[in-house]
Structure formats: C-alpha cells, structure tokens
Amino acid sequence: MKIVNITIRQLKMKLKDPFTTSFGTFTDRDFLVLEAQDQDGTIGWGESVAFHSPWYNEETLQTNWHMLEDFLIPLLLNKEIHHPDEVSELFAPIRKNNMAKSTVEGAVWDIYAQQTNQPLASALGGTREKIEVGISIGIQQSIEELVELVDGYVKEGYKRIKVKIKPGWDLEVMRILRNTFPDVAMMADANSAYRLEDAELLKQLDAFNLTMIEQPLASDDIIDHAQLQKMLETPICLDESIHSLEDARKAVELGSTKIINIKIGRVGGLTEAKKIHDYCAANGIPVWCGGMLESGIGRAHNVALTTLSNFTLPGDTASSNRYWDKDIIKPEVVSKNGYINVPQAAGIGYEIDREAVESFTVVKKHYK
Ligand SMILES: O=C(O)CCC(=O)C1=CC=C[C@@H](O)[C@@H]1C(=O)O
Numbered sequence: 001m002k003i004v005n006i007t008i009r010q011l012k013m014k015l016k017d018p019f020t021t022s023f024g025t026f027t028d029r030d031f032l033v034l035e036a037q038d039q040d041g042t043i044g045w046g047e048s049v050a051f052h053s054p055w056y057n058e059e060t061l062q063t064n065w066h067m068l069e070d071f072l073i074p075l076l077l078n079k080e081i082h083h084p085d086e087v088s089e090l091f092a093p094i095r096k097n098n099m100a101k102s103t104v105e106g107a108v109w110d111i112y113a114q115q116t117n118q119p120l121a122s123a124l125g126g127t128r129e130k131i132e133v134g135i136s137i138g139i140q141q142s143i144e145e146l147v148e149l150v151d152g153y154v155k156e157g158y159k160r161i162k163v164k165i166k167p168g169w170d171l172e173v174m175r176i177l178r179n180t181f182p183d184v185a186m187m188a189d190a191n192s193a194y195r196l197e198d199a200e201l202l203k204q205l206d207a208f209n210l211t212m213i214e215q216p217l218a219s220d221d222i223i224d225h226a227q228l229q230k231m232l233e234t235p236i237c238l239d240e241s242i243h244s245l246e247d248a249r250k251a252v253e254l255g256s257t258k259i260i261n262i263k264i265g266r267v268g269g270l271t272e273a274k275k276i277h278d279y280c281a282a283n284g285i286p287v288w289c290g291g292m293l294e295s296g297i298g299r300a301h302n303v304a305l306t307t308l309s310n311f312t313l314p315g316d317t318a319s320s321n322r323y324w325d326k327d328i329i330k331p332e333v334v335s336k337n338g339y340i341n342v343p344q345a346a347g348i349g350y351e352i353d354r355e356a357v358e359s360f361t362v363v364k365k366h367y368k
C-alpha cells in the first residue's frame, strides 16, 4: 500500500443540542476529516476528534492541521507500507499529538480493510455483528430537563446513561436520577472536576449503584486516582489520563482504574486502541468506546472497534441523529433498542455522502 495523495477538509456541523460539560458549552462541532488515496485508487477516511479549543486535551483542530501538514503526511506520503500497524511505527519519532496521528492512521486502516475485502471490524479482529450502545448527556439547564432527556433515551432503549457531574451538580442530580430510574445502568463523567480532597463527597456517590465514575480527578493523574479508588466502592474509569498502552498498564498496576474508556483519537489510533484492549482483556479490565461528538466517519471507526471481545460495556456511540440533522455518511449510524448493527461492507462500511461533506466544508487542502 502506498498513499499517494491526501485531502484535509475542515468541517463545521451544527450540533442538534448544545453539549455542556464541566468545561463549557458547544453548539457547533468544528473538526477535520482526512481523505487518503492509495496508488491503486482505493480511498479511505479518517476523522480528527480534536476540538476547536484545548479544553479536553492539549490538541486542537489547528495543532492537528499543523502536525498533519508539516510532519505526519510527509512521513507517510509515497511510503510503501504493508499493514496499518506500520503507521504508528512511522510516527513514533513524533511526540504525542495522538489525535493528529489517529486522523491519518484511521484512513489507512479503512484502505487496508477495503483492499483485504473485509469490514474494518474484521480487520481489527472483531467478531460481534451488533454492539450495545449507551448515551452521554451533557449538563442541562435544570434537573427536570435532565430527567426528561434521560426518560426519552431510556425509552429508546439505550443500554447505559452517562451524565456529566461537577461540584454543585452531582449528589442531588444523581439522587433524583437514581430514584426516578432505579434499574437503569448509569454512570457519571466528571471530566477532572474534582480533587482528592473531595473524596468524602465522591464517596456519597456509592449510594447510587453507578456502573462507574469517569475521570473524577486531574486529567494527567493516576496516583491520586489510586488513592481515591481505595476509598470508593464505585469503580473508577479513566479517560483523559490514558494516552497509550503504557499509561493503561501503569494505571492498572497502581489500582488507579477498574475500567478504561478507550477513545481512538486520544490514544493515537486503532493500532494502539487494540493493544490497550488486548492488555485489558488479559488483566480483567473491561473497556468501552468513548465518544468525542464524532461525525459518521469517526462513529464508523468506533463501531468497528467496539466489536472486539473485551468491549463488554456499552459505549458512547449513539445514533447519528442524536447529534446531527444530517450526517456525512450513508446510511447513517442507527441504534435500535440500544444496539447498532455492524456494517458488513469492506472498510468502514458506510458510504461517504460527498455532497454533505462539501456542504459542511469551510477549508480544504490537498497534499501529494
Ligand atoms: O460523543 C459522545 O456522545 C460523548 C461525548 C462525551 O461524553 C465527551 C466528549 C468529550 C469530552 C467530554 O465531554 C466527554 C468525555 O470525556 O467522555
């Protein structure tokens, strides 16, 4: 396989509902999609999950574009590679910038799956034909609005409800949700909004039978999380703290986490995501696939990854129509009764709606 030309597009898509976390509120999603073409004409697609501003991690849409244009694409263009696993080896000299690396690596995996005439899920070693999915709900204006939203999603059959918490929007919210929905699988994502000094408060979450509390403490920590986990019944799930297999190994060995949220972009691509999955499978750590408000391209990659056997907890990959009036893939990702059928076509398994892509494109650049 030899990638001979690449197009990067910056897209702006309006979110159906504003998305609020402990950091702030989004009404649009600005992101990059990358189209790569092999010498035989096969086309693969990848998506950067970096946000417009560095609130989730240090990467942004602009830093991704800079890293792709000035370092990663020059390293990959016209290089003979035999398997997508080689992309992360090619990129090893470049420090971090995982979301940028993942953007182009995902497109190479898509090409490889097409050229080996298999769904991306199979190319990754996945066997599931359908995946269980949950839904992640941002912070709402009121608890009543949140209860109404949760009620709707429970009725749609989503297998797990994830809500955001932060100081002042935590115990009362979870108490009301648990009293209203006594049997629904529920979790809380704090996005690092707490400190170890808040342990007594966080311990009160144990009363609500949550499946996990996601990233309660600092986004670069595994030490304090290990201390906190000793004080909590509720399993801690790490998201922002885990950037690689090595981070996962250290966190598991320290007892900092009992569950890991794998996000393809955060860990640098599908190859590293698979390594983390395999390590966690061997060490009794269940994983699930986190979301980053992706378009259909990133959503398709998430669906494929979630077919691997140790993805035993419902992830964030909800239906396209949860986020977009119109997605950029055909057919859109549809979850029915909390399940998504895994596409069986070669590659990411969805057709790119080029007209829709162009309609959302605000900047485009070609590289060959
Ligand atoms: O894509 C989805 O629906 C899940 C989005 C989501 O929950 C998150 C995206 C990005 C940062 C956070 O707000 C949160 C997360 O940390 O998992």
Ligand SMILES: [Mg+2]
Pocket (backbone or CB within 6 Å): 189, 191, 214, 215, 239, 240, 261, 290
């Ligand atoms: Mg999270």
